[in-house]
Amino acid sequence: MTDPTHPAQPGRRMQPETPWSYACGRCGNCCRDKDFILTPYDVARLAQGLGLSTSQTMARYVDPSRPTLKTGPDAWCVFFEPGQGCQVRQSRPAICRLYPLGRTVASEGGIVFEEAEPHPETKGRYGMAGTVADYLQSQELGPYLEALSLIGAFLDDCFAVADRAGVLDQLDAAVFAYWTGEAGPVPFNILGQDLLAARTPFASPLDQLKAHLEALRPLCGLDVPPRDQPALRDDPEGRAKIGRLVVTGAVFGVGLGLSPGFSALQP
Numbered sequence: 001m002t003d004p005t006h007p008a009q010p011g012r013r014m015q016p017e018t019p020w021s022y023a024c025g026r027c028g029n030c031c032r033d034k035d036f037i038l039t040p041y042d043v044a045r046l047a048q049g050l051g052l053s054t055s056q057t058m059a060r061y062v063d064p065s066r067p068t069l070k071t072g073p074d075a076w077c078v079f080f081e082p083g084q085g086c087q088v089r090q091s092r093p094a095i096c097r098l099y100p101l102g103r104t105v106a107s108e109g110g111i112v113f114e115e116a117e118p119h120p121e122t123k124g125r126y127g128m129a130g131t132v133a134d135y136l137q138s139q140e141l142g143p144y145l146e147a148l149s150l151i152g153a154f155l156d157d158c159f160a161v162a163d164r165a166g167v168l169d170q171l172d173a174a175v176f177a178y179w180t181g182e183a184g185p186v187p188f189n190i191l192g193q194d195l196l197a198a199r200t201p202f203a204s205p206l207d208q209l210k211a212h213l214e215a216l217r218p219l220c221g222l223d224v225p226p227r228d229q230p231a232l233r234d235d236p237e238g239r240a241k242i243g244r245l246v247v248t249g250a251v252f253g254v255g256l257g258l259s260p261g262f263s264a265l266q267p
């Protein structure tokens with residue numbers, strides 16, 4: 001249901017201080033027929049909430065070829081129980097907490113929040129009782145947004161190196177193929193486990209994400225300033241090699257292979 005005095009405005013872009021509010025009507029319509037896209041941080045939080053390792057969480061609840069939650073009969077999210085609702089409410093992913101907002105990087109720079117198209121039968125109520133920032137706070141999105149910023153900054157660095165190495169198109173295609181599932185299952189567990197075994201235990205899922213991204217930087221050539229990287233500037237063979245590494249590293253950065261053998265609860 002939408003309030004006729006404050007109807008949903010799909011596509012409307014808002015800042016944190018913009019007056020806006022949304023009250024969930026517990027209809028569950030937002031929990032089906034969607035791509036519930038996950039970040040590595042979402043998987044770590046789910047794992048923590050479920051008392052599982054991240055690899056167990058991925059095996060049971062994540063689509064094997066796409067970074068999305070599995071869905072059950074009639075396209076309901078795997079965690080949705082009819083009549084009861086979300087079974088992982090305390091550890092639900094960022095995409096669920098944000099709904100009906102999306103988080104977008106504006107072309108002029110900075111982050112904006114955009115209203116999604118409401119489900120035609122939604123019982124959620126839109127209004128002006130607070131601000132976008134109030135809504136984000138009520139959904140306890142702080143660490144989720146920090147995780148998204150960390151991943152975004154890592155990807156920005158990857159794209160800058162890929163640009164210098166002349167493999168921007170390759171990087172674009174590789175990340176796109178991963179998100180859409182065209183790349184097929186990627187064996188993150190094997191690399192991730194080696195990468196992070198020495199860094200456990202983690203104090204929190206956010207520390208887990210930071211360790212994951214830090215461990216990837218030297219592998220991608222992100223820790224060396226361009227002026228100290230003659231291979232990037234002068235040597236086509238070296239550039240091609242760094243290019244290949246950064247393409248792989250970027251996919252591992254957004255991929256769900258976050259310290260897969262471990263969780264913050266089960267180091």
Ligand code: SF4
Nearest residue numbers: 031077079080086096
């Ligand atoms: S995780 Fe919970 S809130 Fe998110 S789609 Fe699944 S059931 Fe709905």
